[in-house]
Every structure is written in C-alpha cells, then in structure tokens.
Amino acid sequence: MTNQILIAGFGGQGVLFAGKYLAYKGLMENKQISWLPSYGPEMRGGTANCSVIISDDSIGSPIVSSPDILIAMNLPSYDKYEGAVVPGGKVFVDSTLIGRKAVREDISTFYIPATQMAADAGIPTLANMIILGKMMKETQAVSFEDLQSAMKKVVSAKRAELLDINIKALETGYNFAD
Amino acid sequence: MAVVFEKPKSLTDAPLHYCPGCTHGIVHRLVAEAIDDLGIEGKTIGVAPVGCAVMAYDYFACDMVEAAHGRAPAVATGLKRSLPENIIFTYQGDGDLASIGMAETVHAATRNENITIIFINNAIYGMTGGQMAPTSLPGQVTQTSPYGRDVATAGFPIKVCELLSALDGPAYIERVAVNNVKHVNQARKAIKKAFQNQIDGKGFSLIEVVSSCPTNWGMTPAKALQWVEEKMIPYYPLGVYRDKSTQKKED
Amino acid sequence: MAEKVLMKGNEAIAEAAIQAGCRHYFGYPITPQTELAAYMAKRMPKIGGVFLQAESEIAAINMVYGVAGTGKRVMTSSSSPGISLKQEGISYIAGADLPALIINVQRGGPGLGGIQPSQSDYFQATKGGGHGDYHLIVLAPASVQEMADLTVKGFDLSEKYRVPAMLLADGTMGQMMEPVELSEVTPEPHDKSWAVTGTMGKRKHNIINSLYLNPEKLEQKNYERYERYAQIEKNECMWEEFLMEDAQFCVVAFGIAARVSKNAVIAARKEGIKVGMIRPITLWPFPEKVLAKAAETCKAFLSVELSMGQMIEDVKLSIDCKRPVRLCNRTGGMIPSPDQVLDSIRQMAKEVE
Numbered sequence: 001m002t003n004q005i006l007i008a009g010f011g012g013q014g015v016l017f018a019g020k021y022l023a024y025k026g027l028m029e030n031k032q033i034s035w036l037p038s039y040g041p042e043m044r045g046g047t048a049n050c051s052v053i054i055s056d057d058s059i060g061s062p063i064v065s066s067p068d069i070l071i072a073m074n075l076p077s078y079d080k081y082e083g084a085v086v087p088g089g090k091v092f093v094d095s096t097l098i099g100r101k102a103v104r105e106d107i108s109t110f111y112i113p114a115t116q117m118a119a120d121a122g123i124p125t126l127a128n129m130i131i132l133g134k135m136m137k138e139t140q141a142v143s144f145e146d147l148q149s150a151m152k153k154v155v156s157a158k159r160a161e162l163l164d165i166n167i168k169a170l171e172t173g174y175n176f177a178d
Numbered sequence: 179m180a181v182v183f184e185k186p187k188s189l190t191d192a193p194l195h196y197c198p199g200c201t202h203g204i205v206h207r208l209v210a211e212a213i214d215d216l217g218i219e220g221k222t223i224g225v226a227p228v229g230c231a232v233m234a235y236d237y238f239a240c241d242m243v244e245a246a247h248g249r250a251p252a253v254a255t256g257l258k259r260s261l262p263e264n265i266i267f268t269y270q271g272d273g274d275l276a277s278i279g280m281a282e283t284v285h286a287a288t289r290n291e292n293i294t295i296i297f298i299n300n301a302i303y304g305m306t307g308g309q310m311a312p313t314s315l316p317g318q319v320t321q322t323s324p325y326g327r328d329v330a331t332a333g334f335p336i337k338v339c340e341l342l343s344a345l346d347g348p349a350y351i352e353r354v355a356v357n358n359v360k361h362v363n364q365a366r367k368a369i370k371k372a373f374q375n376q377i378d379g380k381g382f383s384l385i386e387v388v389s390s391c392p393t394n395w396g397m398t399p400a401k402a403l404q405w406v407e408e409k410m411i412p413y414y415p416l417g418v419y420r421d422k423s424t425q426k427k428e429d
Numbered sequence: 430m431a432e433k434v435l436m437k438g439n440e441a442i443a444e445a446a447i448q449a450g451c452r453h454y455f456g457y458p459i460t461p462q463t464e465l466a467a468y469m470a471k472r473m474p475k476i477g478g479v480f481l482q483a484e485s486e487i488a489a490i491n492m493v494y495g496v497a498g499t500g501k502r503v504m505t506s507s508s509s510p511g512i513s514l515k516q517e518g519i520s521y522i523a524g525a526d527l528p529a530l531i532i533n534v535q536r537g538g539p540g541l542g543g544i545q546p547s548q549s550d551y552f553q554a555t556k557g558g559g560h561g562d563y564h565l566i567v568l569a570p571a572s573v574q575e576m577a578d579l580t581v582k583g584f585d586l587s588e589k590y591r592v593p594a595m596l597l598a599d600g601t602m603g604q605m606m607e608p609v610e611l612s613e614v615t616p617e618p619h620d621k622s623w624a625v626t627g628t629m630g631k632r633k634h635n636i637i638n639s640l641y642l643n644p645e646k647l648e649q650k651n652y653e654r655y656e657r658y659a660q661i662e663k664n665e666c667m668w669e670e671f672l673m674e675d676a677q678f679c680v681v682a683f684g685i686a687a688r689v690s691k692n693a694v695i696a697a698r699k700e701g702i703k704v705g706m707i708r709p710i711t712l713w714p715f716p717e718k719v720l721a722k723a724a725e726t727c728k729a730f731l732s733v734e735l736s737m738g739q740m741i742e743d744v745k746l747s748i749d750c751k752r753p754v755r756l757c758n759r760t761g762g763m764i765p766s767p768d769q770v771l772d773s774i775r776q777m778a779k780e781v782e
Contacts, residue, residue, distance in 0.1 A: 020435070020606070023435055023606060024435055027433065027608050032608075034606070035435065035606035035607070036601060036604060037604055039460070039461055039544070039600065039604050059688075060690075060691035060692035060695070061685075061689040061691070061766075062601065062605050062685075062688060063689070063764060063766075065766055190634075219630065220627050220630040220631070221629065223625045223626075225495075232640060233640075235636045238634070239628075239634055240627070240634055241625035241626065241627055241628055241634050241635045241636070242625070242634060242635075242637070243494075243495065243636070243637040243638070244636070244639065244640055245491065246491065246494075246518065246521050249494075249517075252483065252487075252488040252489075252492050252494075252495070253491050253495040253498075255481070255492050255495060256453070256455070256491065256493060256494060256496040256499075256503070257495040257499060257625070258495075259453060259479045259481065259492070259495075259496065260453060260479075260495065260496040260499040260501050260503075264626070264627050281487075281488065282484065282487075282488050285483075285488065
C-alpha cells in the first residue's frame with residue numbers, strides 16, 4: 001500500500017514538522033518513506049507544503065502532485081490542492097481558518113477546528129499535530145501506537161517538555177468527533 | 179679558500195629567468211635567507227602567483243604550490259588549515275594581490291590567517307608586457323595607459339598597507355624597498371620578522387616590497403632604482419603600518 | 430548495521446563526508462545547498478575539523494586546492510551559479526592532478542536563474558566546465574542514501590585516480606528526507622608521495638602545479654591524464670537497469686528525473702508497453718556500452734531531463750544515432766510529472782515501429 005500525503009499551510013504552522021513526524025512514524029513501522037518540503041522564500045512566511053510518501057514498496061517520485069491524503073491548514077492551500085486529490089481521497093481542513101466547505105463530492109472531507117482546539121487546550125502552536133492526529137485516525141497511513149518513539153526523533157532532547165504536549169495534541173485530534 | 183658568499187640553501191640551482199636589473203632576485207634571496215636563518219625550510223610551503231614570479235616554484239627549494247591569479251591567499255589558507263604546524267608563505271605581485279586577488283587578500287587579512295605574504299609592488303604588470311597595475315602611479319605611462327594613468331577614469335593607485343591596516347585582523351604590515359643597501363637590510367629584517375611571527379602564531383603578516391621593473395618602465399636598472407626613490411617611495415611611504423607582534427595574545 | 434535515520438540529502442552528504450574522513454570543508458551560502466554548510470559548521474569544530482565560510486566561491490575552491498595539495502580529503506559545495514564561479518579552481522585542481530570532491534546541488538539557470546531543482550548543469554559537469562582538456566568524475570545520486578554513498582565513492586575514486594569528482598545533485602535531492610544508513614568507512618590507502626607537506630630536508634621539493642610553458646610537456650601531461658580517464662571509463666562506470674530484460678523502449682534518466690520516470694515506467698508496463706529504464710549513476714564516465722547494447726533490442730529511447738535536453742546528446746552518441754531518441758523535459762526549476770513522462774512513453778510506443 002502507498003499513501004501520498006500532502007500537508008500545506010502558512011510558513012510557521014508547523015507543516016514541515018507534522019510531515020517529519022509522520023515520516024518518522026512510518027519509518028519506525030518499517031515502511032518506505034520520503035519527505036520533500038517546498039523550499040525558498042515561502043519558508044519565511046508564505047505558503048509552505050511538504051510531500052510525504054509512506055509505502056510498502058520502494059518510492060519513485062518523492063513529489064506528491066495527486067495526494068490521496070491532503071491536510072490543508074489555510075484557505076490558499078485548500079483552494080490550490082483540493083482539485084488535485086485523487087477520487088476517494090481524504091482531506092483534512094482546519095475549519096477555524098478555512099470557512100468554506102468542500103467543492104469535491106468524490107472525496108471525504110473532515111473539518112477540524114484545529115486552531116481553535118489548540119488555543120482552547122493551551123497549546124496554541126500545535127494545530128498541526130491536532131489535525132495530524134485526526135488524519136491518523138481516519139486513514140491507515142500509520143498506526144496510532146507508540147507515538148513516543150517517533151516524537152523523540154523530531155523533538156530535540158533539549159526541549160523534552162515539547163514531547164508530551166505534541167502527543168497530547170495528537171490525542172486531542174485523534175479523539176475529536178465531528 | 180674561505181667562502182665569503184653563498185647561495186641560500188632555500189634556493190634551488192635553477193637559473194632565475196628575471197630581466198636584468200629586476201629586483202625579484204633580491205627579494206627571492208631575502209625570503210630564502212629568512213627561511214635558512216629560521217631553520218624552517220623542511221616545513222615551509224610556498225605559494226607562487228601568476229605574474230613574473232609564476233615560476234618561483236622552480237626557485238624555492240621548499241615544497242611549492244602554483245596558484246591561480248590572485249588566489250594565493252586562499253590557497254595558503256587551505257594549506258595552513260590543513261597543516262597548521264607548517265610555515266606557509268605566498269609571493270605575489272601587485273596585479274595578483276591588489277587587483278584580481280583583492281578579496282582573497284583582504285579576507286585572509288581580516289581572518290588574521292597565520293600566513294606570511296610577500297607582496298612585490300613594482301607599479302606595473304610585468305609578465306604580460308607592461309600594462310597598468312592597481313599600483314601604477316598617477317600619470318604613469320603604461321601599455322594600457324598610453325597617455326599616463328588618468329585618475330579620473332582609471333582611479334587612484336591602491337595603497338595596500340594603508341588599506342589593510344584599516345582592518346582589525348592583521349598582525350603585521352610593513353612596507354619596505356630594495357633600491358639601496360640600507361633599504362635591502364631593512365627589508366631583510368622585515369621579511370624575517372614576517373616569518374618569525376608565523377612561527378610564534380601571531381597571524382597575518384604582509385611585507386610590501388616597493389620594487390622596480392626596468393624593462394617595462396623603459397629605463398636602465400640604475401635609473402629605475404632612482405625612480406623608485408623619487409616617485410614610488412613618496413607615494414608609498416616606507417614603514418611599519420601595523421605591528422601586533424610585540425603585544426601579547428589577541429585582546 | 431547502523432541505524433536508519435531520516436536525513437535531508439544535503440545533510441546526508443555532509444555526514445557521509447565526515448564518515449569518509451573529510452575534515453576540511455570550505456563553502457559559501459547559496460540555496461538550495463545551505464544545509465550542507467550549516468551541518469559542517471556545526472560538526473567540524475567538534476571533531477577537530479575545519480569549517481570555513483570563504484569570502485566567495487572562488488576563494489572556497491582555492492582553499493580546497495590548497496588542502497588537496499597536502500593530500501587530505503577536502504570538499505566544497507554550492508549550487509549552479511556558485512559552481513560557475515568555482516570553475517577556475519576546478520580546472521586548476523584537474524590540471525594539477527589533485528583529488529577533491531565538489532558538490533553541486535543544482536538549481537535552474539542560466540544566470541541567477543531560480544532556486545528550484547534543475548539538471549541544467551549537465552553539460553558543465555560532464556563536458557568540462559572550466560577551461561582546458563579535462564574531465565571530472567561525475568556522480569548522480571537518485572536517493573538520499575545515494576547522496577551519502579556516492580559522496581564516499583566520490584572521495585575514493587578521486588583519490589584513486591587523482592581526478593576531482595563532482596556529485597551532481599539537484600534541489601529536490603538536497604531538500605528531501607529519506608531513511609539513510611551511515612557507517613564510518615576506512616579510506617583505501619593511496620599513494621600521497623606527491624603531496625606538499627614540507628620536505629623535512631629528506632626529499633626534493635614537491636610542486637603542485639598546472640603550468641607547463643613547454644607545449645610538448647603540456648601535451649604529454651594531458652595524454653597521461655587521458656590514460657587515467659580511459660581507466661576510469663573502463664573500470665568505474667555505474668548505472669542501474671530497471672525492467673530492461675524484455676524492454677522494447679528505453680527511458681534514460683538520472684537523479685530526480687529517474688525517480689519520476691520510475692513511476693511512469695511502472696504505469697506504462699501496466700498498460701502493456703514494454704518499457705524499461707537505464708539510470709546512469711556516473712554521468713562521466715557515461716554508461717555508453719549498456720545503452721549501445723540496449724539499442725540492439727530497443728526500438729526507441731526517451732531522455733527525461735530537468736533541462737532543455739543535455740544528456741540526450743550523450744544518449745544519441747552512445748547508440749550512434751541508430752534509434753530515435755526523444756526528449757521529455759521541463760526546465761527552469763520545473764519537474765516533469767509522472768503523467769507527462771507516461772504520455773511521452775505512450776507516444777513513443779505508438780509512433781515508433
């Protein structure tokens with residue numbers, strides 16, 4: 001099985017970080033993975049996105065142009081990529097920041113007020129992980145077991161306090177019922 | 179029979195190709211004498227420039243590297259960073275050091291790279307046949323300033339010692355000449371000190387040697403030495419421009 | 430076995446270089462390879478190595494020349510415009526027969542171009558780049574693991590033949606993360622009696638030089654170097670074949686283009702088109718023989734490139750123009766999609782008999 005995942009939003013929303021966690025999670029489940037960020041000036045405030053591929057087979061192109069999973073964390077990203085999702089694909093939108101509903105009817109769309117939930121939970125920078133938690137629940141890209149090991153790879157040891165709140169954010173998203 | 183005159187050990191037996199009256203020979207000898215005096219030939223690596231001294235690698239008996247035009251301070255940086263215990267010097271002309279290689283010169287100086295630079299300023303491009311150098315004097319006639327260097331269009335000569343001593347980095351900067359015995363003796367002392375500084379870990383030491391080029395200046399050797407005294411030295415005053423070597427470690 | 434870690438391609442190169450014994454790195458910031466310099470800046474001081482941010486790419490490559498002259502492993506990295514600046518020094522390093530590794534994480538050009546991935550420095554890398562009669566060994570990684578492995582290989586080959594090597598990557602390869610396994614390697618010992626390390630009064634002086642005013646001597650030097658090049662061509666050519674056993678059509682692509690093409694080849698196979706792929710891993714030497722052999726059975730070739738078509742010339746030369754060679758490309762920082770490659774394969778299969 002192969003999942004082609006695209007995570008997109010503003011620079012600073014933790015798009016690349018969420019992708020990196022996902023990639024490590026896949027790696028630890030002995031999957032083939034690739035992670036490719038957009039790079040350049042957009043890293044400094046514009047739109048950012050990253051392609052993550054998690055597969056049982058070796059990965060060809062690391063570029064996700066037709067995702068089967070899309071996480072859209074702002075409206076420009078949603079507008080840009082909704083049309084690219086393959087039929088039957090799953091889309092996760094941050095409904096705090098994205099007012100509109102899905103145009104496509106051949107895909108499943110999940111609305112998660114991730115930014116609001118993050119603020120309510122006192123972890124305002126972790127909307128990315130909340131929405132990722134929901135994605136992990138609704139897809140089979142990676143399992144929801146042993147969240148710690150992969151988190152240790154992406155959170156530096158010096159900032160161990162971030163470990164728990166990131167996992168809390170994942171769980172918050174996972175348990176979110178829409 | 180008593181030996182009264184010997185070639186320094188640090189020079190090879192290769193006959194120098196320089197023109198009659200050229201002062202490169204004197205400076206080569208002064209460098210070799212300094213290396214001999216300090217007993218460092220076995221661990222010295224020289225970097226030759228592009229210019230008249232391009233074949234200096236045949237003349238110095240130590241290990242040598244031939245650099246691209248102007249890049250000697252960068253090459254020397256590589257050598258020194260690889261072999262910090264060795265003694266690294268460059269030997270460069272005015273076009274090499276002050277024109278095409280100015281960035282490399284300034285940055286090696288500002289890093290206080292622990293190397294020794296011997297800079298020959300003869301106010302002309304010798305090897306290519308007498309074109310205007312960054313150090314050609316105002317009004318000086320050369321192949322590419324046939325009506326005399328016009329500072330309005332060609333700019334002013336670059337005073338390397340003054341320019342580099344505006345930086346905090348360099349340890350030792352002195353300008354000397356080799357147009358008479360007294361100056362040669364001063365130059366000898368300065369060059370030796372520039373090597374001693376490196377041995378002592380003091381850092382970037384540059385000796386500018388105001389030199390002559392009778393062939394491209396179109397003068398007899400004697401007249402050329404006189405021109406150095408009358409025209410060059412007034413524009414390029416001799417003396418010490420920076421000397422951190424007497425200070426203790428960097429403050 | 431070492432643990433698999435996720436690393437960016439740029440970082441994998443840096444760590445692999447360190448594992449391969451490189452302790453001297455000189456660079457200058459340029460997108461999209463800056464992570465490499467940053468990694469070196471962090472690591473080198475901790476292991477007694479040298480990281481120096483040079484005043485320019487020109488200075489950096491000349492610092493490389495200096496260290497290379499002392500016989501130690503040394504590396505620099507840049508991206509296309511910076512590599513152009515380095516060409517002077519690369520030519521001198523080649524002319525002085527020194528080993529060194531140069532990394533080019535390509536971006537779109539010409540001129541300042543862009544910062545997105547490109548393969549348009551193919552000519553520059555494989556045909557010379559600087560002035561004079563010389564070649565670089567050119568290695569083209571197509572995964573983060575290969576970024577690391579070919580870095581190690583680059584040092585080895587470069588030392589073995591005293592020929593500078595270039596790793597020709599692109600922005601995608603530099604920026605992407607994949608699992609990579611790194612382990613310390615012990616460099617093969619090579620003769621370094623030519624190095625400048627100080628005579629210690631025990632030998633005649635060594636001279637690192639590329640100047641030969643006597644044309645007969647320079648000619649002889651160049652002939653000697655080309656004898657080594659012939660050895661490299663004979664011994665060191667690397668490539669990967671994918672589904673070539675029964676292929677009637679052959680895609681030729683390297684680096685990221687090969688990754689994209691792989692998807693297209695698989696998709697075309699599902700449609701019943703008997704297509705395979707040859708991926709050159711060494712771009713110089715170019716795997717001419719394997720292409721020539723493929724031309725005996727394949728009806729047509731498709732060169733997939735992130736350029737206006739540069740490698741395609743070598744494909745044509747390799748097969749002596751015996752079969753049609755088509756181009757599927759994007760340029761300026763754009764990457765062909767698997768669908769675009771698939772379309773080109775379909776067209777080729779339909780139109781070429």
